[in-house]
Amino acid sequence: DGGITQSPKYLFRKEGQNVTLSCEQNLNHDAMYWYRQDPGQGLRLIYYSQIVNDFQKGDIAEGYSVSREKKESFPLTVTSAQKNPTAFYLCASSILGTSTDTQYFGPGTRLTVL
Amino acid sequence: ILNVEQSPQSLHVQEGDSTNFTCSFPSSNFYALHWYRWETAKSPEALFVMTLNGDEKKKGRISATLNTKEGYSYLYIKGSQPEDSATYLCAFMEYGNKLVFGAGTILRVKS
Numbered sequence: 001d002g003g004i005t006q007s008p009k010y011l012f013r014k015e016g017q018n019v020t021l022s023c024e025q026n027l028n029h030d031a032m033y034w035y036r037q038d039p040g041q042g043l044r045l046i047y048y049s050q051i052v053n054d055f056q057k058g059d060i061a062e063g064y065s066v067s068r069e070k071k072e073s074f075p076l077t078v079t080s081a082q083k084n085p086t087a088f089y090l091c092a093s094s095i096l097g098t099s100t101d102t103q104y105f106g107p108g109t110r111l112t113v114l
Numbered sequence: 115i116l117n118v119e120q121s122p123q124s125l126h127v128q129e130g131d132s133t134n135f136t137c138s139f140p141s142s143n144f145y146a147l148h149w150y151r152w153e154t155a156k157s158p159e160a161l162f163v164m165t166l167n168g169d170e171k172k173k174g175r176i177s178a179t180l181n182t183k184e185g186y187s188y189l190y191i192k193g194s195q196p197e198d199s200a201t202y203l204c205a206f207m208e209y210g211n212k213l214v215f216g217a218g219t220i221l222r223v224k225s
């Protein structure tokens with residue numbers, strides 16, 4: 001089955017620790033995205049990538065880092081510099097990343113900082 | 115950062131009722147408007163991608179209209195069913211191929 005997988009589903013982290021969220025897709029999509037959801041707010045874009053080895057900051061990139069070494073994978077690292085990391089994180093992909101491309105979403109990871 | 119507003123924030127209707135909600139977005143530099151449905155414990159799924167002023171799209175009992183000049187889109191659900199219960203998200207595509215999402219409208223359909 002083609003799709004997007006995110007792991008883990010739930011993640012707990014102590015303050016001051018970095019943590020990496022996994023996102024893998026087998027849809028052969030060029031573009032991948034990371035969003036964050038907080039209660040009462042829309043999905044906010046953290047980073048996106050339209051091609052391997054290239055990525056751009058979204059609206060809330062501070063305290064996060066990404067890599068795109070393979071087409072299928074776009075891991076997100078939440079660093080200790082992120083002041084309020086507790087949130088629900090969604091990964092998505094689209095064919096080319098153009099304005100009319102539908103985005104396909106993974107099931108999400110809920111990160112809680114203890 | 116652009117602002118995309120959705121109203122109402124939540125809606126409770128009876129099975130069989132028809133309903134509609136609104137997405138407001140900037141009317142300048144329009145590229146596309148996306149609608150997604152997000153059911154509890156599932157991933158958001160695309161409903162429509164709309165690009166032309168006056169465009170109307172339909173998928174079963176759900177339809178959407180687009181007015182790019184005044185900056186709004188309506189989503190209509192005819193004869194709501196319990197399985198329509200979800201959060202409906204709209205997203206405005208701005209230059210740079212970045213989607214800006216609204217906070218969503220939560221729909222609950224009671225049987």
